[in-house]
Amino acid sequence: MAISPEQELLVQLQDLIIGTDSVSDFLTSLAGVAAATISRSAGTDVECGVTLKRHRASATVGGSSDRAVELDRIEQYAGPGPCMTALRTQTSVLLGDTRSDSRWPEYQKQLMEHGCFTTLGVPMELNQEASAALNFFASQAGVFSEAAVRDAAGFAEIAGHAVRLAVKVATIQGVAQDMETAMKSRTAIDLACGIVMAQNRCTQSEAMKILTKASSTRNQKLRDLAEEIVVKASGEKPQTHFDRATSKPHPAQTTTN
Amino acid sequence: MQDPRPQAQLLVRNDHSSLCLLWVWYRANGGEARLEEFDAYLHGLLVLDPFDLKILAWAMEDYGRARVSLP
Numbered sequence: 320m321a322i323s324p325e326q327e328l329l330v331q332l333q334d335l336i337i338g339t340d341s342v343s344d345f346l347t348s349l350a351g352v353a354a355a356t357i358s359r360s361a362g363t364d365v366e367c368g369v370t371l372k373r374h375r376a377s378a379t380v381g382g383s384s385d386r387a388v389e390l391d392r393i394e395q396y397a398g399p400g401p402c403m404t405a406l407r408t409q410t411s412v413l414l415g416d417t418r419s420d421s422r423w424p425e426y427q428k429q430l431m432e433h434g435c436f437t438t439l440g441v442p443m444e445l446n447q448e449a450s451a452a453l454n455f456f457a458s459q460a461g462v463f464s465e466a467a468v469r470d471a472a473g474f475a476e477i478a479g480h481a482v483r484l485a486v487k488v489a490t491i492q493g494v495a496q497d498m499e500t501a502m503k504s505r506t507a508i509d510l511a512c513g514i515v516m517a518q519n520r521c522t523q524s525e526a527m528k529i530l531t532k533a534s535s536t537r538n539q540k541l542r543d544l545a546e547e548i549v550v551k552a553s554g555e556k557p558q559t560h561f562d563r564a565t566s567k568p569h570p571a572q573t574t575t576n
Numbered sequence: 577m578q579d580p581r582p583q584a585q586l587l588v589r590n591d592h593s594s595l596c597l598l599w600v601w602y603r604a605n606g607g608e609a610r611l612e613e614f615d616a617y618l619h620g621l622l623v624l625d626p627f628d629l630k631i632l633a634w635a636m637e638d639y640g641r642a643r644v645s646l647p
Contacts, residue, residue, distance in 0.1 A: 497597055497642040504604035504638075531606070531627045540634055541606040 325477055328356075332481035336488060345485045346371060346381025350453075353474055354383035357455055360470040361462045366390065370402060371451040371482065386433075390456045393429045400426035402454040405440030411472050412440045416460035436460040441471045443479035451482050503559040504542055511545035514552045580633040584618050587639075594639070601635035601642075 322330075331352060339345040346369045354367035368382040368391025382388035394400045400423045401412035414420055417427040417436050430438065439455040453475055455463070463471075508530070515526040534541040549557045588595045599607075599614045609617060609624060616622035618632075 494593075494597060497639075498600050500642065501597075501600040501604040501638070504601075505606075508604075508606045527606075527608070531625075534606075535627065535630070541631065542604070542634070545606075 325473075328352075328474070328477050329480065332478060333484070336481060336485045339485075342371065342485055342489045343379050343381060346379060346482075347383075348381075349478060349481065350381045350383040350387060353453055353455070353471075353478065354387070356474055357467060357471050360467040361457065361464070363457060363459055363462050365462070366456045368392075368402075368454040368456070369451065370406075370454065371449060371486070372406075373449045373486065387454075387456060390430065390433055390435055390438075391454050393426060393433070397426045397429040399423065400430075401438050401440035402452050403440070405442045406450055406452045409442045409444070411442070411468055411475075413463055413468060414438045414440075415463065418460065430456075434458055437462055439463045439468060439471055441475040443475045443482055445479060445483055445486070449483075449486055451479070453478070506559040507542055507545040507549055507557040510557050511548040514548055577629065577633065579629060580636050581618055581620070581629075584632060584636060587636075588615075588618060597642075598635055598639050601638045602631055604638065605631045605634040607631045607635070 332349065335345055335348045335352070339348055350367040350369045353369070354365055357367065358365045366383050366387040368380065368387045370391060371379045371381075373379070380388055380391055382391055391402070394403050399407075401414045405412040414423070414427070415437055417431050417438075420427060430436070435456045435458060437457050437460045441453045441455070443451045443453065445451055453471065455471060457463070511530060512523060512526045515521070515529050516523060519526065519529065521529070530541060530545065533539075534544050537544065546557060584598060587598065595615060595618075596611065599611050602609070602614060607614070607628060609622075609628070613622055613624075617624050617628065
């Protein structure tokens with residue numbers, strides 16, 4: 320079965336999500352693919368920066384090169400340019416020639432100082448909690464033809480799906496990590512409870528009452544108090560053992576010859 | 577100590593998925609209530625031990641710290 324270029328790109332971007340460990344790494348790889356794709360359309364070397372803004376988080380920036388990241392950040396200190404405008408208006412914004420355009424004078428001046436004479440901002444459709452845009456840069460003015468702008472918008476449409484997925488995966492991974500940390504924290508309290516039960520020959524609920532009372536009296540977090548009790552009793556900090564899928568097989572699953 | 581429940585209610589209202597994670601941090605700090613009880617407690621529909629207010633405050637602290645470091 321023949322695969323369309325769009326499907327091929329989607330598979331490539333999905334592989335990037337699987338192959339990278341963080342949203343930031345994914346954005347860097349995505350910017351590389353975007354730069355290569357639009358360089359072919361424009362017929363010249365193009366660099367790409369990508370900015371992702373998530374609700375209640377600072378912006379994450381990736382680039383096809385260090386210079387692309389640097390160019391992408393110019394808008395943060397020189398004021399808005401095509402990328403921020405594209406994010407705001409949700410349409411592609413072309414700055415064809417920094418020498419003759421009059422829309423963003425300070426931004427254009429900074430771009431020219433970096434040897435960049437044209438830029439194209441293309442928004443990616445995400446969701447209410449996040450927004451992202453691709454920012455293409457070239458040293459030569461006027462390289463983004465109508466066809467190249469169309470290609471960039473087509474790329475952004477597919478890339479938007481991949482960015483949404485990458486953000487979702489990262490969020491789930493983050494929640495899983497938090498849950499694991501939280502579950503580890505509970506271990507100290509449960510162990511301390513057992514120690515108090517043994518020392519006082521009391522029930523679990525009575526032991527918890529003793530612990531909470533001591534925590535209140537000392538004005539100390541229950542978890543910290545529990546950790547102290549465990550260290551005092553065993554000489555070492557409490558540990559939680561998770562049986563991971565990647566760990567050694569369970570003895571019952573091993574075969575002997 | 578300030579009652580942390582109004583702040584917790586706001587957090588859960590803005591981002592419903594945070595209820596589960598906040599509850600896990602509540603359990604991590606010694607809380608005993610089940611998830612449904614915890615939800616009811618946040619919204620003033622269930623009364624728990626006064627010590628649970630402290631536990632909730634610690635849970636909010638831990639939750640805030642963990643959220644800052646999303647991948």
